[in-house]
Amino acid sequence: MSNDVKDSEVAFVKVEGLAKQYRSDLPPVFENVSFSIHKGEFICIIGHSGCGKSTILNALAGLEQASRGGIVMDGKEVDGPSLDRGVVFQGHALLPWLSVEENIAFAVRSRHPGWSRNQVAEHGARFLKMVGLAGAEKKKPAELSGGMKQRVGIARAFAVEPKMLLMDEPFGALDALTRGVIQDELLRICADTRQTVFMITHDVDEAILLADKILLMSNGPRAHIAEIVINTLPRERQRETMHHDPQFYRLRNHLVDFLVHRSKKLQETRDLKAAYGEPRVVRPGLDSLKVVASRDDEPPTNTPRRAAAGPA
Amino acid sequence: MDKTLKLRAGLLSCLLLLVLVGIWHAATQVTASGGDEALDPEYAMLMGLSAESERSSGFPTPGEFASSALGHLASPFYDNGPNDKGIGIQLAHSLWRVAAGFLLAMAVAIPLGFVIGMSPLLYQTLNPFIQVLKPISPLAWMPIALYTIKDSTISAIFVIFICSIWPMLVNTAFGVAGVRKDWLDVARTLEVNPLRKAFRVILPAAAPTIITGMRISMGIAWLVIVAAEMLVGGTGIGYFVWNEWNNLSLNNVIFAVLMIGLIGMLLDLMFAQLQRKVTYVE
Numbered sequence A: 001m002s003n004d005v006k007d008s009e010v011a012f013v014k015v016e017g018l019a020k021q022y023r024s025d026l027p028p029v030f031e032n033v034s035f036s037i038h039k040g041e042f043i044c045i046i047g048h049s050g051c052g053k054s055t056i057l058n059a060l061a062g063l064e065q066a067s068r069g070g071i072v073m074d075g076k077e078v079d080g081p082s083l084d085r086g087v088v089f090q091g092h093a094l095l096p097w098l099s100v101e102e103n104i105a106f107a108v109r110s111r112h113p114g115w116s117r118n119q120v121a122e123h124g125a126r127f128l129k130m131v132g133l134a135g136a137e138k139k140k141p142a143e144l145s146g147g148m149k150q151r152v153g154i155a156r157a158f159a160v161e162p163k164m165l166l167m168d169e170p171f172g173a174l175d176a177l178t179r180g181v182i183q184d185e186l187l188r189i190c191a192d193t194r195q196t197v198f199m200i201t202h203d204v205d206e207a208i209l210l211a212d213k214i215l216l217m218s219n220g221p222r223a224h225i226a227e228i229v230i231n232t233l234p235r236e237r238q239r240e241t242m243h244h245d246p247q248f249y250r251l252r253n254h255l256v257d258f259l260v261h262r263s264k265k266l267q268e269t270r271d272l273k274a275a276y277g278e279p280r281v282v283r284p285g286l287d288s289l290k291v292v293a294s295r296d297d298e299p300p301t302n303t304p305r306r307a308a309a310g311p312a
Numbered sequence B: 001m002d003k004t005l006k007l008r009a010g011l012l013s014c015l016l017l018l019v020l021v022g023i024w025h026a027a028t029q030v031t032a033s034g035g036d037e038a039l040d041p042e043y044a045m046l047m048g049l050s051a052e053s054e055r056s057s058g059f060p061t062p063g064e065f066a067s068s069a070l071g072h073l074a075s076p077f078y079d080n081g082p083n084d085k086g087i088g089i090q091l092a093h094s095l096w097r098v099a100a101g102f103l104l105a106m107a108v109a110i111p112l113g114f115v116i117g118m119s120p121l122l123y124q125t126l127n128p129f130i131q132v133l134k135p136i137s138p139l140a141w142m143p144i145a146l147y148t149i150k151d152s153t154i155s156a157i158f159v160i161f162i163c164s165i166w167p168m169l170v171n172t173a174f175g176v177a178g179v180r181k182d183w184l185d186v187a188r189t190l191e192v193n194p195l196r197k198a199f200r201v202i203l204p205a206a207a208p209t210i211i212t213g214m215r216i217s218m219g220i221a222w223l224v225i226v227a228a229e230m231l232v233g234g235t236g237i238g239y240f241v242w243n244e245w246n247n248l249s250l251n252n253v254i255f256a257v258l259m260i261g262l263i264g265m266l267l268d269l270m271f272a273q274l275q276r277k278v279t280y281v282e
Helices: A002-009 A053-061 A100-111 A117-130 A146-159 A176-193 A204-210 A246-268 A272-276 A288-294 A304-309 B002-028 B041-046 B062-074 B087-118 B120-133 B138-149 B152-177 B181-189 B194-232 B237-246 B250-278
Strands: A013-020 A030-037 A042-046 A068-073 A085-088 A164-168 A196-200 A213-217 A225-230 A280-282
Touching: A013 A053, A030 A053, A030 A068, A030 A225, A042 A053, A042 A204, A042 A246, A053 A085, A053 A164, A053 A196, A085 A146, A085 B181, A100 A117, A100 A146, A117 A146, A146 A164, A146 A176, A176 A204, A204 A246, A213 A246, A225 A246, B002 B062, B062 B250, B087 B120, B087 B152, B087 B194, B087 B237, B087 B250, B120 B152, B138 B152, B138 B194, B152 B194, B181 B194, B194 B237, B194 B250, B237 B250
Parallel strands: A042 A196, A042 A213, A085 A164, A164 A196, A225 A280
Antiparallel strands: A013 A030, A013 A068, A213 A225
């Protein structure tokens, strides 16, 4: 606990006043985006298409320049891509002329140019095994299924051992079953490595399963971070059991409600003061009274006994 | 299914060849046997013919062609002075010129294409030059080359160089400019240095397009070398064709034409093989 307090004092990544304007005659896509990420935290960002989530991620990666504002990671300003910020691309972005192990080795060799061939191969094999792909080393990406390709992408990003992992809707193109399996793997790996992750998703359940903090973005243009939702579910949550926790539906309802109603309303009735202030930090999982009062479609799983056991 | 298709196609090809040879044979048979007066034997000897020759058509029959072709193939590398060399030596001369011109063009076109493909500024700058120079028939360069270089062999190589450079240059630039942004982003996030990025990411990504350019260039080079050698003379398969035409030896001309086709096919197959090696499935 004392560790958490120390972490919160010095944020690992600090994003301040970020804005992106593609054309001067149009309003910025997003503006005044500020948040911080602590070491070992898993952050998900949710918002409708066009609110600039990917641009924020690319700015964090250093692949794209923001129009205003700045990003500091570990005390240094982010002004270009770096091995310290690994990216898992939406379209996996494996090099198709290289085999799976060569793809990983390419990344490992970039991180450790001095390593011998054996060292590189061993290191890569460890991460391939971690994502459950031992045995597919010699295959070309084209011979793999979508889920396997995305796993290679994840293994490649983990293999360079970045300080922060950035994921742009990594599971968007996968079927629900495969997605679940990989989510579990990701959860396990992140727990093992205490990896700091920033991830874009459209899937509310995915966000609740994976994230410690969920950033909610209002609709673009002039999008901003409207709320920071703290995931109060215990960290060792599991896909099979987490929906038994009463907090789950409160969280889920809050997020869905935001995406369906409030993100749009926020954009229409924009209160400038609110937009430029700090985003609200909410804990809808714990806030049972308010949620019950505002929503009458509370699921039947939310029995009093479980509710009492939930937040403990 | 695929196998039987290939087999049937092969059989049909053989059949077609037989039919064509048959037509050739029929067309070159003597039709008017007793038309003109027999030649005066003495005049015939003077003309290098024998009085018994009853043929009126100068075009060789398939049989005559086959025996002369076998003769050429039996000793392809003899050398009896400037105008009497084996077909192998002539082809080797042509291939050597093509190789020299092609390699020179490659050495210029691929690095230059790389730079043009990477830099929109250079692309825009050089584009008008490329567009003007590209459609010029390589043979039109010949007088300029002969005047400035003054050496016929090097002029021929220059002509091959100038005709092979464009498809390679344009294709390389196109391939390099079209490398997927995702792959470049991967290289950027991995902090890959420029040289490694060029050889490990851009080159393999653009390789299929580059090889296609090389394949087109080689096809053009092999077309042009025959014409170029007819002009510069001395050696080579183009010169051989022209020389045999002057000798009125259609037999040799047909044989040379056939060899040009076969070698051209082999060169193309070589590049097709290379292309298969670098092609990747996305």
